[in-house]
Amino acid sequence: MKCFRYPAGVAAVALAAVCIAQRPSVDSPQLRVSQTTRFLASDDLEGRGVGTRGIELAAQFIAQRFAEIGLEDLAPSPGGPFDYFEIVTDTRLGEANTLVFSGPQGDRQAARVDADYRPLAIGGTGEIDLPIAFAGYGITAQEADYDDYAGLNAAGKAVVLLRHEPRQDDPQSPLNGADDSVHAPFLKKAALAQQQGAAAVIFTTDPHEAKKRVEQWDQRIAKLDAEIEASRSADAARGAPTRLLRRRQQYESRRAEELDPLLDFTRAGEAAGCDIPLLYVRPSVIDQWLDAALPPNAQPRTLRALEALIDATGRPLSFELPGSRIAGRVAIDRETSRAANVLGRLRGAGPHADEVIVVGAHYDHVGLGGQGSKAPGSRAIHNGADDNASGIAALLEVARTLAERPQPPPRTIVFAAFAGEERGLLGSADYVADPPVPLERTVAMLNFDMVGRLRDNKLIVNGTASARQFDGWIDAANTRVGLDIAKIPDALGPSDHASFARQRVPVLHLFTGFHDEYHRPDDDFPLLNIEGIVRVAALAVGLVDEIAAAERPEFQEVDK
Incomplete structure (x- = not known):
């Protein structure tokens, strides 16, 4: 691949289009994968960080490849294959944040921002004046017969939630033993609180932590x-x-x-993920509120005592704080930038042609470091050769292989290159929130993320239990490739397939494993296993063939 550096004064995107349009003299999967990953992981793409010229060049590159392959544009606007959305590039605590607690006796306690509490960057903004309820850990887990909201009316209230989960040291806990379960993350709890009608969430650290x-x-x-x-x-x-x-x-x-911690403003993430205000308040301040709100003889009346009783009984303990309110203002300043998913379609033919299989990979990375980098303080370019230039190369190979066949597939295939994955799966979240093809017609999603380091012939496939047919289809597709496949049932995880799994779409995530260069400046092109990427793509072609030709897979929950 030529033209990895662009002279000053030349329109970068236009020149990139000329450079990337050059076709290799010898066409082979290995050469195409090599050229794709070398270009996407070059220094000129600046680590493909959000808001950079480099990520725009990457999007143009992918769009041009889609056009060469013969895919149809699928974006809902006249912008070609680009489905644009806004992404937060910088988040700062705003001016004039205030928070005041009022107890049943009319006593008022003003909390000090950055001393007693902080808003969380992932939450919403605005004025609040709300009654308060304690909702335990803020978890509803049917599989564990545990529901902090059972019997509690959270509508229109600020709910106080402990972080993490009950029985954290107990390997026999139905909530994933001694490890955090899917119910523990901030956003999971915030989303559930909002579904319950809560108007704000106040997080605090559990005494166990x-x-x-x-x-x-x-x-x-x-x-x-x-x-x-x-x-x-x-x-x-x-x-x-x-x-x-x-x-x-x-x-x-x-x-x-650590005895009375105050979390950082961006501890739960930088991008807005919830419409209602989310605050973090020191445990000692919450204990003062409880003491002021509860009758003198009420027990338990501290976070430590509440946690101990929940752990001892295994049952929730949620209640309203009688006569108590919080009022104040939550101000967060956000800068945004436009990002784009790049979408292409290969139309199917036959009775199921209106149904869709999504094949996806993210093309963004962490730029010059900072948020997401495993090299604290580094301002070096993080080229992201494995994460995820390798995934885009595999996606393009699958698209080319299927498009070059004389007959269309039995189901339509949507190829999606997602932006914003490194900022919290934002591109795939935008896709499922406003899908170009209705999700009820989406039968499965295959995700490539970090498929460039095949070692010892081992490929990890996540999500194998999200449809009962997947095990058999994986085995059938692998007869032609011969990989040693580690099947992981869980359909959730820190990549774009999780956005689809949360919408009950069966998913598979192909992954060659973590390594020491993950999210560091050293994740470079020379470390890639090019032949390995080609083989992973070949497996994916077989999987698409199996899914496209068979009965529609039905999503199933993973039995923890």
Whole structure:
């Protein structure tokens, strides 16, 4: 591939279109995959960060390839294959945030922003004046026969929620044992609260989590004390080095903060994910509210006691705070940029041609680092060769293979290159929120994310239990490819297939595994297994063939 750097003063997108239109002299899957990944992972694409020239070049590249393959534009606007949406590029705490608690006796407690509480960047904004309810962990889990909202009217209220889940140290907990389940994330709880009619959510750290983090700092301090004592013994005249004593002071300060933590503004993410205001309030402040709101003889009346009783009984404990309200203003400033999913369609033919299989991969990455980077403080280009230039290369190979056949597939295939995945699956979320083809006609979704590091012939396929037919179809498709496939039943995960699974669309996510270069500047083209990408694409072609020709798969929940 030529033209990886563009001279100053030349329109970048126009020049890119000329460069990428050059066809290879020898056409082979390996050469096409190599050229695609080399271009998308080149420094000139600036890590394909949101709002950069590089991600626009990547979108133009994909659109041109779709056109060469012969796909139809599918976007709902006259903008060709581009389905535009807004994406948040910067989020800051706004001016004049206020929060005041009023108790049943008329007492008022003003909370201080950045001292007692913080709004969370993923929440909504506006004025609030609401009654308050404690809703435990804010979880409704039918599989565990647990519902914090059972018997609680949350409509029009601010609900106080503990982070995480009950019985966190119990491997026998029905909520995924000692690990967090799908019910634990901030947005999951916020969305459920909003469904219950809540007008705001107040998160606070559960005492179990605070205790665990304090114990971790105790271990660090004990280890440092041993180092300090050893240095004193080695040089009794000079004593412990100042740097060690200063570090101990820092550790003590961090330990004290964990006793009553205040989360960062962007701790739950930067992009808006919920319409209602979301706040984080220190546990000590919540305890003051409980003490003011509850009758003198009411027990339990602290977060620690509430958590202990919920854990001991395994039953929710939710209630309104009588006569209590919070009022204030939540202000968050957001800067946005336009992003685009790139969509193409290969029309099917036959009685099921109006049904759709979505084949997707995201094309954005983390740019110069910052949010999402595993290299804190780095401002180097994160080229994202595996994540996810490899997925786009595989998607294009599947599209080309199917489009070059003389007969159309039995079902229509939509090819979707998503933007905004690294910011929270935003492109795929936009697709399912306003689908170009109704979701009730979408029979399955295949997702390529990080398929460029095939090692020991092993491919991971997530979501295999989201349709009962998937196991057999995977085996049938693999007879022609011969990969060692690790089947993972769970249909949810941190990639674009999860947006479809949440809408009850059967999904498969093809993945060659994490590595040390993940989300770091070192995820570069030379480390890719080009032949491996070609083989993963060949497996996907077989899967599409199986799904397109068979009875429609029905979504099924994964039995945890």
